[in-house]
Amino acid sequence: MIKNISNLGDAALYCDFGKEVNKDINTQVIKYFKTIQKKNITGVNNITPSYNKLIISFDLKKINFNKLKKAIDNIEIIKGDSIQNKRFEIPVCCEKEFSLDIKRLEEKLKMKEEKIYESFFEKEFFCYMTGFIAGMPFLGDLDENLRAKRLDTPRVKVPKGSIGLTEQFANIYTFESPGGWNIIGNTPLNIFDSTKEKEPNLINPGDLVIFKRITKEKYQNYHE
Amino acid sequence: MNKNYFEIIRAGINSTFQDLGRNNLYHIGVPFSGAMDNRNYLLANKLIGNDYDDPVIEFAYQGPHLKYHGDKINIAITGDVSFKIKKGDNLIDGECYQSFILENDDELDILSTNKSVYGYLAISGTFDLKFQWSSCSTNTKAKIGSNNGEKLSDNQKINVKEINNNFVNRKLNYVNTKIENIRVIKGTNFNYFSEEGKKIFFKNEFKVSKLSDRMGMRLEGKKIENIVDTNIRSEGLIKGVIQVPADGNPIIMLSDHGTIGGYPKIGVVVSADYDKLVQLTPGSKVKFQEVDLNSAETLFKLYDLETQNLISQI
Numbered sequence: 001m002i003k004n005i006s007n008l009g010d011a012a013l014y015c016d017f018g019k020e021v022n023k024d025i026n027t028q029v030i031k032y033f034k035t036i037q038k039k040n041i042t043g044v045n046n047i048t049p050s051y052n053k054l055i056i057s058f059d060l061k062k063i064n065f066n067k068l069k070k071a072i073d074n075i076e077i078i079k080g081d082s083i084q085n086k087r088f089e090i091p092v093c094c095e096k097e098f099s100l101d102i103k104r105l106e107e108k109l110k111m112k113e114e115k116i117y118e119s120f121f122e123k124e125f126f127c128y129m130t131g132f133i134a135g136m137p138f139l140g141d142l143d144e145n146l147r148a149k150r151l152d153t154p155r156v157k158v159p160k161g162s163i164g165l166t167e168q169f170a171n172i173y174t175f176e177s178p179g180g181w182n183i184i185g186n187t188p189l190n191i192f193d194s195t196k197e198k199e200p201n202l203i204n205p206g207d208l209v210i211f212k213r214i215t216k217e218k219y220q221n222y223h224e
Numbered sequence: 225m226n227k228n229y230f231e232i233i234r235a236g237i238n239s240t241f242q243d244l245g246r247n248n249l250y251h252i253g254v255p256f257s258g259a260m261d262n263r264n265y266l267l268a269n270k271l272i273g274n275d276y277d278d279p280v281i282e283f284a285y286q287g288p289h290l291k292y293h294g295d296k297i298n299i300a301i302t303g304d305v306s307f308k309i310k311k312g313d314n315l316i317d318g319e320c321y322q323s324f325i326l327e328n329d330d331e332l333d334i335l336s337t338n339k340s341v342y343g344y345l346a347i348s349g350t351f352d353l354k355f356q357w358s359s360c361s362t363n364t365k366a367k368i369g370s371n372n373g374e375k376l377s378d379n380q381k382i383n384v385k386e387i388n389n390n391f392v393n394r395k396l397n398y399v400n401t402k403i404e405n406i407r408v409i410k411g412t413n414f415n416y417f418s419e420e421g422k423k424i425f426f427k428n429e430f431k432v433s434k435l436s437d438r439m440g441m442r443l444e445g446k447k448i449e450n451i452v453d454t455n456i457r458s459e460g461l462i463k464g465v466i467q468v469p470a471d472g473n474p475i476i477m478l479s480d481h482g483t484i485g486g487y488p489k490i491g492v493v494v495s496a497d498y499d500k501l502v503q504l505t506p507g508s509k510v511k512f513q514e515v516d517l518n519s520a521e522t523l524f525k526l527y528d529l530e531t532q533n534l535i536s537q538i
Contacts, residue, residue, distance in 0.1 A: 009409050009492030010520035012462045021457060033251065046250035048460030048483055055460030057250070060495050060524050065517060131253035131460070131484035134366045138458060138484070149455050150486060152470040156435060166486065167455065174253075177365055177482070178439065180469065192253075194368045197357055201252050 001028065005072060007065045008055060013072060015054040021140075021168070025052050026128050030205050031077045041071055049205065050129050051138070087208045090172070090187050092121075092163050093219035098186035100158075101151070105165070105182050108148045116184065119143045120211060125170060127207040135174040135192025137203040142168050154180030161186040163211070170211070172203075185213075188222035228294025228349065228384040232376055236334065238284040238438075239376040240362035241353055241369065242344075244277045249357060250483040254368065256463060257361035260342050260438060260479050260502040263531050264302040267398070268346035270538045271300035272323050273390040279353055279360040279370070281345040281382075287334025288345075288376060292326045297387050299324050299332065303343030303503075304400045307334040321396040323348075340400060340503040348390045352383035363480050365439065396538050403500035405513045409520055411466065411489030416452040421472075424448050425490055426512055430474065434506040438480040441504070447472030450488060458486040464493035464501075466512075478502060496523035 001017070008014040015032070017025050026049075033049040036056065043062030048055045058068055094102070094117060102113055109116065125139035132138075142165060150166050155178060158164070162173040164181025171181060174192035191202045203209060214222075242265065245258020259265030259282055269278050281288065287305065300323045301307055307318035310331035318324065318332075320343075326332060337343045353360040353370035360370040367373030376382070417425070430445035454470035461467075465477045467487035476493060477485070479502075493501055494515060504510060515523070 006412065007409070007517055008412060008462060008489070009464055009494065010517055010524060011464075011495050012492075014412055037248075045247045046256070046462075046483075047248075048250040050459040050484060051457050053457075053459040055250075055462065057462045060521070061528060064521055129251075129458075129484065131250065132458070132482040134253040134368070136253055136484075150469070152454075154469060167457075169458070175366060180486075192366075194254075194356060194366065194373070200254075 002032065005069050010065070011060045012055055012057040013065065013068055015056065015072065017052040017054070019052070021051040023126055029054050032075070035075060035077045036072070039075070041068070043068070048131065085206050085208055088203055088210070090189055090209055090211050091214040091218070091222065092185040092187050092211050093214050093216055094185040095216045098162070099184050101182040102184055105148055105184065109145060111145065116146065117213065119146050120170070120184070121213050122210060125209045127203050127205050127209060129205050130201055130203065133174055133177045134194065135201040136171050137191070137209065139170045139209050140168050142170060148182055150180035151182070154178055158183060159186065161188060163187060188219050228297065228387060230382040230384070231291040231293060232288055232378060232380045232382065233291055234289040235376040235378050235380070236283045236286045236288040239288045240282055240364065241279050241351065241371060242282040242361045243279045243359055245361050245479065246357045246359040250460065253483050254357070254366065255363065255480050255483055257359070257363045257369070257480055259344065261303070261499045263499045264342070264344050266531065267321065267396065267534060268300050268302040268344040270535050271302070271321060271394045271396065272298045272346055272348040273388070273392060273394070274346055274348065278346065279351050283334060283343050283345070284337070284341050286336050287343060289331065289333040291329065291331045293328060294384065295387055296325055296327045296391070297384065298348035298391050299326055300346050300394070301334065301343060304338045304340045305334060305343040306336050306338060307332065321398050323394045325391060339402065339505060341505055342503060347384065349387040350385040352385045365480060394538050396534060398534055400503065401500070403497060403504070404509070405511050406501055407494045407497050407515045407520070407523065408466065408491035408512050409494060409515060409517060411491045413456060413488035414490055416450050416488040417468070417490060418449040418451045421448040421450065426514055429509045429511055432504050432506050432508045432510065436506060438478055440478050440481055441476040441501070443474045443476070443510070445473065448474065448490065454488070455486050456488050458484050461485045462492070464495070464498055465489050466491045466493065476501065494520040494523055496520065496527035
């Protein structure tokens with residue numbers, strides 16, 4: 001349930017589902033997202049679900065914070081609308097040229113490179129949300145011992161396909177972009193395809209993902 | 225073979241097709257995009273009698289140098305822009321907020337934006353463009369939108385599908401003003417920052433960094449100290465959000481911004497100031513000034529009225 005609604009600037013609602021992050025709360029967020037989306041409220045531009053927040057941005061010419069807050073306060077979520085899970089295996093190469101932050105992580109986590117990879121690969125992760133850049137999946141949860149903060153200053157360019165870690169989550173940079181996550185490898189798989197307007201994202205909220213380590217040779221010869 | 229087209233002699237620094245942008249895609253990570261300076265975008269279209277949401281060419285700093293081939297066409301440029309029109313041996317100094325007619329073999333050379341970043345070129349015709357999710361807006365980072373998601377390049381052609389026979393000469397008296405005080409509403413993580421940090425944010429000057437583009441504007445200044453956590457759980461962003469990462473320098477989200485972010489939000493720029501914010505060139509000094517939600521809504525109404533008023537004068 002939404003615990004509190006406040007304003008984010010003058011053209012967005014900030015719906016807070018509480019401090020905790022887990023699959024149940026995230027499923028609630030996604031259900032709210034789907035319900036609000038179906039309502040087609042005039043003036044709503046975008047609805048962004050995340051782990052435990054929902055941000056609704058709107059056109060200030062058509063509606064304002066108080067009016068939209070009233071509409072959201074009165075929303076009842078549709079029951080029994082379950083989220084369907086798909087399962088993906090993502091190949092990842094961890095050669096030096098791809099694992100940009102492995103040394104930083106070794107220091108921060110006080111773990112050897114091999115141990116870091118051992119804790120990361122072959123585990124099943126849940127997709128909490130997609131975004132930041134188009135199609136980027138936010139996957140969790142990482143083992144406790146793998147949790148590190150973002151870089152102090154985000155990189156101006158993170159290469160396409162980079163696999164990043166931060167706190168309890170892993171993500172995939174679907175194309176070159178700025179970013180502050182700790183990069184440990186790279187996938188040759190295409191995660192976002194803008195030519196498929198109806199379903200551009202390979203991985204969607206609720207899906208399950210397992211990372212598989214591959215050699216450089218396999219990476220170079222990878223054909224989807 | 226397309227009869228009417230522009231030949232690009234020089235593409236300029238960052239010339240892209242833009243319109244009003246795309247809605248309802250943040251949840252898959254696709255940003256709003258669209259023209260950075262909405263008012264100047266609308267005025268460009270209105271000056272040649274187009275619909276308010278027609279595609280235009282947005283350029284930054286140095287614009288394109290174009291040679292036109294085809295039947296006569298009307299054009300208008302908005303912003304604070306120096307440009308020249310070459311008709312045979314005749315070189316004409318262009319003026320913003322005024323329509324000009326281009327004929328076969330005429331050249332349009334958009335030299336530079338003056339003390340501003342973005343300018344707009346609208347034509348009395350339909351560019352032949354690819355639309356994605358109902359918008360032509362080019363997002364070069366995600367490779368989305370017209371021109372295969374790329375900025376314009378040298379020696380390329382821009383085809384014009386149809387020309388509207390709209391040759392009325394229109395003019396508007398308008399001068400862009402530069403903003404120094406950016407008005408903001410406190411962000412959802414305002415209390416993550418030390419008392420000193422909050423003071424710095426509202427009292428000190430910040431300099432616009434060179435690392436600014438359509439995604440975001442990085443600022444440099446005295447470090448804003450975080451006393452709670454330099455990371456938050458990643459959550460949705462909107463344009464105008466000011467995030468402060470661990471290095472203490474603010475970053476303002478602009479039209480092609482990431483849809484999700486994990487740095488604390490110290491503030492959000494009010495909608496009324498957005499068009500002027502994006503026009504700040506690297507090296508510009510700015511200050512933040514706090515306003516509440518009610519004032520921000522009033523400021524937006526005034527901004528919108530002023531825009532409508534300008535449109536009605538055309």
